[in-house]
Amino acid sequence: MELRQLQYFMEVAKREHVTEAALTLHVAQSAVSRQIANLEAELGVSLFIREGRNVRLTSVGKILLEHAEKAVGEIEKAKEKIAEYLDPERGMVRVGFASSLAANPLPTIISAFRARYPNIGFQLKQGAYKQLIEAVIKGEIDLAFLGPVPTQEKDVQSHIFFAENIVALLPAKHPLADQPAIRLSDLHRDTFVVFPPDFILRKIVMDACAQVGFAPHVAFEGEDIDAIKGLVAAGLGVTLLPEVTLTDNVPRDTVKVPISEPNVTRTVGIIIPKNRELPPSEKLFYDFLKEFFSVLNKFSQ
Structure with missing residues (x-):
């Protein structure tokens, strides 16, 4: 089994057409057909079902494609690594x-x-x-x-x-929005906008709240930081975010407020x-x- 055979096989599988694969590979159609035939002869199985001018993979062909993509991918990585070592x-x-x-x-x-x-x-x-x-x-x-x-x-x-502070992001009309700093416990009656349960930033929020004796009421969840900021800007809750996420982008209608107690960092x-x-x-x-x-x-x- 040769690398060229696998490359030709993968291209035919992708195009489901020998002629189109040959054009993409810049070789004669007969060369592609010959290499596929040699590969099938070596393996002792049919890799494609011929349907007029088109072809599609057999069940065995699908197995080979899965492993061929991994093998060729690893070879390409190896070539890249070697090129890196040279330069x-x-x-x-x-x-x-x-x-x-x-x-x-x-x-x-x-x-x-x-x-x-x-x-x-x-x-x-x-x-x-x-x-x-x-x-x-x-x-x-x-x-x-x-x-x-x-x-x-x-x-x-x-x-x-480096280590950075976790800060509160509040709606601009929040009662504590004008404070120079707040205690996290001051937010125990607020609804929170947080990340889903499998996100590490949610764990930071939940652990910090637990440290001061309350479990936050989660009203909204979002996987995207900008979406969470938008929900806070709309007045739908408060959140805690790493300060670096607010360095250049504190949304309109929100305020960033440091947390004085406890000291929440990451x-x-x-x-x-x-x-x-x-x-x-x-x-x-x-x-x-x-x-x-x-x-x-x-x-x-």
């Missing part, structure tokens, strides 16, 4: 990030990195907290920005860049796999991040 400054960085870090600081970091390494590309994967941790462990990505930074995951190595940083080395381009990015935040923290002290 790390022309590779690709695959990084995951939580939605709460999408607007700030991620774009600033990538912009600064690209100024130094303009030929390195990025593949960005937004995901939920646990999904990103699993993606790093499984090797789907090699780095992930998270907040809070997990410290008990045995298969990842964590690096904390760490922000990155995780990488513990049991495998970072590819060269990712290693450049990881080292850059540590340098970037080290300098930033010195200036902010």
Whole structure:
């Protein structure tokens, strides 16, 4: 079984038409047909059902396609990795990030990195907290920005860049909107707008409220930070959010109010796999991040 045979097979499966596959591959139709026939002969099964000028996969063909896509994908990754080792400054960085870090600081970091390494590309994967941790462990990505930074995951190595406050976001007409700071217990009669149960930011809110002796009344749930901000702006509840999500975007008809008691914070940083080395381009990015935040923290002290 040759790589070229698998590539031809995958293209025919995708197009369901030998001629169209040949045109896409820039080879003669006879070459595609011959490679498919050789592959079927080697496996001893039919991979396609011929229906006039079209073809469709047999049940065995579907099995092969599933594994062929994985195999060819891994080979392409290997080729990319080898290219990175030959020239790390022309590779690709695959990084995951939580939605709460999408607007700030991620774009600033990538912009600064690209100024130094303009030929390195990025593949960005937004995901939920646990999904990103699993993606790093499984090797789907090699780095992930998270907040809070997990410290008990045995298969990842964590690096904390900074800690930030969790603040209250209130409707502008809320009775406490003009206060310089509030105690979290002051909100015990309010309705809350929060993330769904499997989101880490919801756990932060629920734990903080439990710390001061109440369980918040959840009126609305939303997976998107902007949607949650919008619900607060509409006067439908209050919420707690990381301060970084409000740095440049406090919605109209809302106010950001610090929480004086208790001190609610989260760490922000990155995780990488513990049991495998970072590819060269990712290693450049990881080292850059540590340098970037080290300098930033010195200036902010």
